[in-house]
Amino acid sequence: MNNKAPGDRKVIPIIAQQGKQSAQPSESADGGVLSMYASHQTIYPRSVSGLFSNWRWGMVWLTQIIFYGLPWLEWGQRQAVLFDLASRRFYIFGLVLYPQDFIYLAGLLVIAALSLFLFTAVAGRLWCGYACPQTVYTEMFLWIEKKVEGDRSARMRRDAKALSLDKVMRKSTKHFLWLLLALWTGFTFVGYFTPIKQHGIDFLQMSMGSWEVFWTFFYGLATYGNAGFMREQVCLHMCPYARFQSAMFDKDTLVVTYDAERGEPRGARSRRADPTQLKLGACVDCSLCVQVCPTGIDIRNGLQYECIGCGACADVCDTVMDKMGYARGLVKYSTEHAMQQHWSPSQTLRHVLRPRILIYTAILVTVVLAMVTSLALRKPFKVNVIRDRGVMARMVEAGKIENVYRLQVMNATETEQRFKVTVSGLPGLAVTSANELTVPATQARSLVVRAQLPPEVALPGSHPIKFEIESIDMQVHDAEKSVFLVPN
Ligand code: SF4
Numbered sequence: 327m328n329n330k331a332p333g334d335r336k337v338i339p340i341i342a343q344q345g346k347q348s349a350q351p352s353e354s355a356d357g358g359v360l361s362m363y364a365s366h367q368t369i370y371p372r373s374v375s376g377l378f379s380n381w382r383w384g385m386v387w388l389t390q391i392i393f394y395g396l397p398w399l400e401w402g403q404r405q406a407v408l409f410d411l412a413s414r415r416f417y418i419f420g421l422v423l424y425p426q427d428f429i430y431l432a433g434l435l436v437i438a439a440l441s442l443f444l445f446t447a448v449a450g451r452l453w454c455g456y457a458c459p460q461t462v463y464t465e466m467f468l469w470i471e472k473k474v475e476g477d478r479s480a481r482m483r484r485d486a487k488a489l490s491l492d493k494v495m496r497k498s499t500k501h502f503l504w505l506l507l508a509l510w511t512g513f514t515f516v517g518y519f520t521p522i523k524q525h526g527i528d529f530l531q532m533s534m535g536s537w538e539v540f541w542t543f544f545y546g547l548a549t550y551g552n553a554g555f556m557r558e559q560v561c562l563h564m565c566p567y568a569r570f571q572s573a574m575f576d577k578d579t580l581v582v583t584y585d586a587e588r589g590e591p592r593g594a595r596s597r598r599a600d601p602t603q604l605k606l607g608a609c610v611d612c613s614l615c616v617q618v619c620p621t622g623i624d625i626r627n628g629l630q631y632e633c634i635g636c637g638a639c640a641d642v643c644d645t646v647m648d649k650m651g652y653a654r655g656l657v658k659y660s661t662e663h664a665m666q667q668h669w670s671p672s673q674t675l676r677h678v679l680r681p682r683i684l685i686y687t688a689i690l691v692t693v694v695l696a697m698v699t700s701l702a703l704r705k706p707f708k709v710n711v712i713r714d715r716g717v718m719a720r721m722v723e724a725g726k727i728e729n730v731y732r733l734q735v736m737n738a739t740e741t742e743q744r745f746k747v748t749v750s751g752l753p754g755l756a757v758t759s760a761n762e763l764t765v766p767a768t769q770a771r772s773l774v775v776r777a778q779l780p781p782e783v784a785l786p787g788s789h790p791i792k793f794e795i796e797s798i799d800m801q802v803h804d805a806e807k808s809v810f811l812v813p814n
């Protein structure tokens with residue numbers, strides 16, 4: 327991968343220059359480089375259509391229908407997906423998760439990490455190019471920009487002109503629409519943590535709590551800044567994944583590649599001209615692949631860390647090839663090995679399914695199955711038995727020995743449950759206090775249980791026992807271990 331930034335002849339740039347469109351560091355009179363920074367030049371990506379663009383827009387629709395729509399779905403009497411931090415309960419459709427279910431969050435993170443490893447090893451920065459929020463929101467903001475200000479050339483021309491009424495009107499409209507979208511995004515984000523309908527009423531009545539105000543505007547303004555202004559700067563300078571993703575690549579990873587063997591020597595020519603007679607390759611040097619690139623790089627210079635693998639250059643180059651009557655695929659998804667060995671697409675795909683990919687897939691499937699099984703077998707209640715340390719083992723009437731326990735029962739469902747408690751583990755051991763309790767939906771209650779043992783059944787010391795807890799309504803049992811103390 328070419329990690330060399332332009333202009334790094336005499337300095338190690340602190341801020342990497344932006345592709346090939348950045349300014350060069352200035353030089354002093356004696357030739358020494360003074361500036362450690364390159365000024366930012368705006369990138370005006372040209373809009374593009376084609377297979378990969380359709381995939382990206384498909385992902386924009388899919389991810390955003392889910393993101394904006396999910397908090398409005400109802401499940402019974404409540405919001406279907408709600409991460410209620412105040413009461414420490416996560417509601418996900420029929421599932422209610424508690425802090426004790428943290429293992430599932432850990433499992434989810436493991437699945438996300440494994441998926442990233444797998445997809446990166448298969449086809450490089452798939453996440454960056456198609457599903458990353460930075461890409462998705464930038465695409466949406468660019469769409470608004472194009473509708474209001476026109477495509478690349480119109481925007482460049484207008485920006486180069488002095489201030490005019492038309493310019494002010496268009497810029498104001500664009501920023502107004504951006505802010506609306508950004509605010510709606512911030513509002514939706516908070517709607518995952520606080521009931522969104524009430525949040526909407528509070529928002530309209532301007533009676534939101536300080537927490538809601540902060541996160542609605544913080545998330546909204548972060549979206550506005552990142553997708554409207556920062557754009558490729560986030561991918562180039564802020565995203566840690568951009569820095570380490572190349573460690574997951576190998577020579578059989580699909581990446582957007584320029585076929586230099588076919589394209590060079592590049593050069594302009596008429597559509598009717600015969601490139602072999604002109605001793606030219608297939609690249610007509612139209613620079614469209616650079617103009618559509620959201621990070622402003624030239625894919626013909628080889629794989630660069632700035633490339634987010636969006637495929638825009640492949641789409642636009644295919645349209646150029648169509649117009650020229652040449653075969654498509656001068657810029658395409660391919661692997662280093664495929665380019666060297668001149669493999670066909672099916673040969674390339676066969677090599678993409680290499681042992682490393684099969685191992686990643688097997689681990690991922692195993693973790694997903696383990697998590698699904700664990701969720702399916704999850705008990706509808708949780709029990710915690712605590713020996714009451716304030717009341718040690720003691721002798722009661724008829725010489726019986728009594729130990730006192732506190733049972734904390736958490737109802738993990740959304741319907742009320744009745745529970746019955748019994749004890750076993752020693753001959754004659756029995757619960758002598760009330761052994762039934764009712765726990766409201768998603769609540770926890772404790773029950774003080776007295777367990778008594780007939781005299782001379784057990785020797786002095788600690789004896790393992792077991793509490794059986796039965797949900798009378800759901801016919802589900804659970805058992806919790808504890809100990810029974812017999813004093814000297
Ligand atoms: S779009 Fe294709 S033909 Fe045009 S410059 Fe890029 S690689 Fe060459």
Ligand code: SF4
Nearest residue numbers: 619633634636637639
């Ligand atoms: S080089 Fe091509 S694939 Fe890479 S970011 Fe630019 S347009 Fe997207």
